[in-house]
Amino acid sequence: xxxxxxxxxxxxxxxxxxxxxxxxxxxxxxxxxxxxxxxxxxxxxxxxxxxxxxxxxxxxxxxxxxxxxxxxxxxxxxxxxxxxxxxxxxxxxxxxxxxxxxxxxxxxxxxxxxxxxxxxxxxxx
Numbered sequence: 001x002x003x004x005x006x007x008x009x010x011x012x013x014x015x016x017x018x019x020x021x022x023x024x025x026x027x028x029x030x031x032x033x034x035x036x037x038x039x040x041x042x043x044x045x046x047x048x049x050x051x052x053x054x055x056x057x058x059x060x061x062x063x064x065x066x067x068x069x070x071x072x073x074x075x076x077x078x079x080x081x082x083x084x085x086x087x088x089x090x091x092x093x094x095x096x097x098x099x100x101x102x103x104x105x106x107x108x109x110x111x112x113x114x115x116x117x118x119x120x121x122x123x124x125x
Contacts, residue, residue: 001025003116005095009118010122012024016083019119021095028052032101033078036109038118048080049106058106062090062118069094085123092118 021033034049048059048069053107057069068081078095096112105111 001029001097002115003095003097003114005093005116005119008093008119008121010089010124011085013085013087013123013125015123016081017085017121018082019022019080019093019121021078021080021116023046023078023097028097031097031099032106032111033069033071033107034096034098034106034112035078036096037089037093037121039091043089044109046091046107047108049101049108050110051101051103051106052070055067058103060107067117083103085121087123087125090123091121093121095117 003022004022011017031052035047037047038042038044046060050057050069066084071078095116098112099116101111
């Protein structure tokens with residue numbers, strides 16, 4: 001399984017960005033796809049996740065109502081639309097995939113087996 005992240009960049013506070021993760025190497029029907037982020041000096045933290053089959057989603061509290069995770073079955077991709085961005089959203093964003101992740105464990109980075117390279121998101125004040 002390979003995950004390729006794209007998107008990100010620099011935006012002013014209040015703006016929007018979209019990051020995408022293209023997956024290859026499996027069918028992904030039994031997978032949960034997640035986005036995590038890490039800023040300097042901090043642990044990697046959960047942002048959002050989606051179950052490939054059924055589309056159940058989960059969000060970290062601070063991004064609820066601002067971020068939307070979605071999947072594109074035709075492109076084997078998972079997108080994270082980020083609106084109303086804040087300087088504290090600045091981080092390297094990583095996509096991840098885990099097979100058979102239960103819903104209550106979607107926030108746990110140890111539940112994910114595969115990781116993409118990070119993509120930088122910088123929000124200026």
